[in-house]
Amino acid sequence: VAASHYVFFENSSSNPYLIRRIEELNKTASGNVEAKVVCFYRRRDISHSLIQLADKHAKELEEEKETPTEIELTEKQKHQLRHRELFLSRQYESLPATHIRGKCSVALLNETESVLSYLDKDDTFFYSLVYDPTQKTLLADKGEIRVGPRFQADVPEMLQEGEPDDRDQTKLEEKLWDPECPLTNKQIDQFLVVARAVGTFARALDCSSSVRQPSLHMSAAAASRDITLFHAMDTLHRLNYDLSSALSVLVPAGGPVLCRDEMEEWSASEAAMFEEALEKYGKDFNDIRQDFLPWKSLTSIIEYYYMWKTTDRYVQQKRLKAAEAESKLKQVYIPTYNKPNPNQISVTNGKMATVNGAGPGAYHAAGGGRACESCYTMQSAQWYSWGPPNMQCRLCVSCWMYWKKYGGLKMPSRLLPRSNHMMPMRNSGSPKSSMKTKQAFLLKVSRLTKMARHMCRDIIKLRRAARRPFVPVNCGAVKAECKSAFNFSYASSHPTFMSQCVATVFLTCVHASMDSHVYVHVGEPSTVEVSARVRAAALADGWRSAGLSWTLPQQDRHCTHSLNVCVCSRHVEGVGGSGGPSAQAPSRPEEHPDQCGAVLR
Incomplete structure (x- = not known):
């Protein structure tokens, strides 16, 4: 099991x-x-x-x-x-x-x-x-598909162009940010920097913050949390994006504004109590508040929980639990149980018994003419006592196993009162009690797209794009920047070069020394020699990383382009002398799947 x-x-x-x-x-x-x-x-x-x-x-x-x-x-x-x-x-x-x-x-x-x-x-x-x-x-213990006017809103018809909106705006959602605000991205970024600086200064003036964050680095990190940025952007929106008015609100007459979230408000002892409660009750926040943190509101506990999940302490606990689960038993073998049952009253060496443990008069008197209290059979290889001792009732082998597994007799007995305690039998589905199937999806991003996020930082800034969600991203400029970085003039003459560079490039490090030559086979018609100084750094999981630069052959010097990559190698073979390479990497990764690999960053 x-x-x-x-x-x-x-x-x-x-x-x-x-x-x-x-x-x-x-x-x-x-x-x-x-x-x-x-x-x-x-x-x-x-x-x-x-x-x-x-x-x-x-x-x-x-x-x-x-x-x-x-x-x-x-x-x-x-x-x-x-x-x-x-x-x-x-x-x-x-x-x-x-x-x-x-x-x-x-x-x-x-x-x-x-x-x-x-x-x-x-x-x-x-x-x-x-x-x-x-x-x-x-x-x-089942969900419902909540369909109908009790659970779903009536969606009104779409307004025509120029048609007035007669709805009560006070009952609708509140706008917190205007994508069409007059400020530029540079002005917004500068204001956010000022807000962080004000938050750091406010923590320096606050005595309790000085105790919790004794260093300037910790104070600056606390001031850079989302609560500070949310307050700054909310202030801009509330003052119609007037920078001078917003700056005066950040530093009023009484001193700079100090914004704290739940992660900063909670003390170390409260955090320890929360972790203990979470270990005991799980995500039952009502019980956590009632038994451990009654002075905290339920909103505060829930907000702290989701912030706590982003900390290193949560990651460490998750790793410890995973290691503990790995060490636990996965399954155990249970041998067949062959010991005799104390309720066994007659053994006939496998032969069918025509009497129920005693003479004919005994079982007729005790069972009312029935040998088995359930199926009324008078023959069985084994009998078991059942019910009150004074009733002297017995069950055959089949009915005894039914009793042990299902907790009742095959047929109603005089000792088991007839009951109608059974749910009505039905076989047609009900929309009220059907479980709604949850659709799962996976967004798989190509390696080229991941690389474009880093290579095109000068063209597309994700934070700024998020502030103006209705402004399209210039995909043409992104593609052009990627083409320039990857030197497509060389890829046009070597079709396999780009496909294998964007994918994972497998190679073999022929020297364990700091200076080494590495050969990479990127396609049938061409082989690119890579000469680099390998800077090996032992990582926690046993891999090695190094920075390399691609160097193309002499005949392709007109399209030479330096491309920085990160090489990860689990096995580095110290073969050959320092004068040159003594091995060449396989052309296909499946030949040596665990040898080594280079991942583009």
Whole structure:
């Protein structure tokens, strides 16, 4: 078994199995394996009033459907279907892995599938409600597609050119920045620099800030956070982009304005308490505020959480958790359990028994003429005692396994009162209870586009472009700059040069010394010799980086262009003397996939 598997646990020799979902497997100090599991409850484990409430809720959902359709089930099928219904809980517990007796399957109730499919599959269960054993409540565990006037706005018709807008502007959103403002990008950047400088000066005057940021570097870093930039740009917009008025607002008569966000407001002890609470409760911010930080508002805690996720402490904790998860047990082998059950009352060496553990008079008197309390059979290879001892009831092998797995008998018994605590059977989908499929997408950017962001910084500035989202970017100038940088005159005569330069270039470093010659095979018709001084720097993951310059052959000197790249090499072979190269790189990366590589930056 492994994590996320649904399994049977045995905590009593006479009671049905517990159904649990394994969250993680842990090895104790004594060498035993324990499983942290999520609890599921059967109908027999929940109070009669809650079962009635669940059935009433299901009946109301069935009545809301436009075309309700119910499957005609026999009394036996309805009785057995009750045994397949479970209730999920948020309760966790740790159980010994040696108590696992097998695997099962648990799924959210699928209303588009026939309910008979749950009876046709062995060890299959379903659930639709969540049970809270502490509060004794039931909640639905499925989302809804909220369609209709209760959940969606009525989109008005688009206004024609010149048509007045009669809507109440006070009820609409508020504009925070005008892309068509009269200020130039240079003026805006200069004002933001002044705002950061004012923030640094304000922290120098503030006593509490001097304690939290004792160095000028830390104060300047705190003043450069988004809260300062937001305040500066909001001030510009509020004063109609008048620079002189905005500057006077930044430094009023009482002293410079000090802007702080939640990351700066919280003390070190509060940050430590927050991390402890997050470890205990997860992202349950209400419980975090109630038990750990009652003096903080819920808004403050949530804002701090998303800022905390950008810090190095979060990255370190994430790495530690990943390493801890890697060291945990992934799966464990559970051998077949063959020990005899204490409720076993008769062994017949594999032969069919015609009496139920005693003489004919005994089983007729105890069972009312029935040998097995469930299926009424009078022959079985093994019998098990079941129910109150004074009733002397017994089950055959098949019914005993059914009782252990499903928590009931195949047929209703006089000891199990008949109950209608079962949700109405249905097989047609309901738009109110269907889960909306989330569409995922991936934006894959080419390497050339990534390089263009760095090579064309003089042409396109991302921050300035974001301030004026309606002004198109001059793509022609970007392409021209890239062409100039990559020297397309050489690429026109060597078609494979550009394709392999933009992609990852694989090479072999033939010397481990600081001075080395490197050969790079970039195409069938041509080979480019690269002569460079390799500046190897050992990185944390064992790779080496170096700066290189491309040098084209003598016959192509008219189009020589220097291109800086970053070479990453995991294996640097010290082969040959210092006079020249002794090896040549492979022409295809798949020949030596783990040898080395050069990535354009």
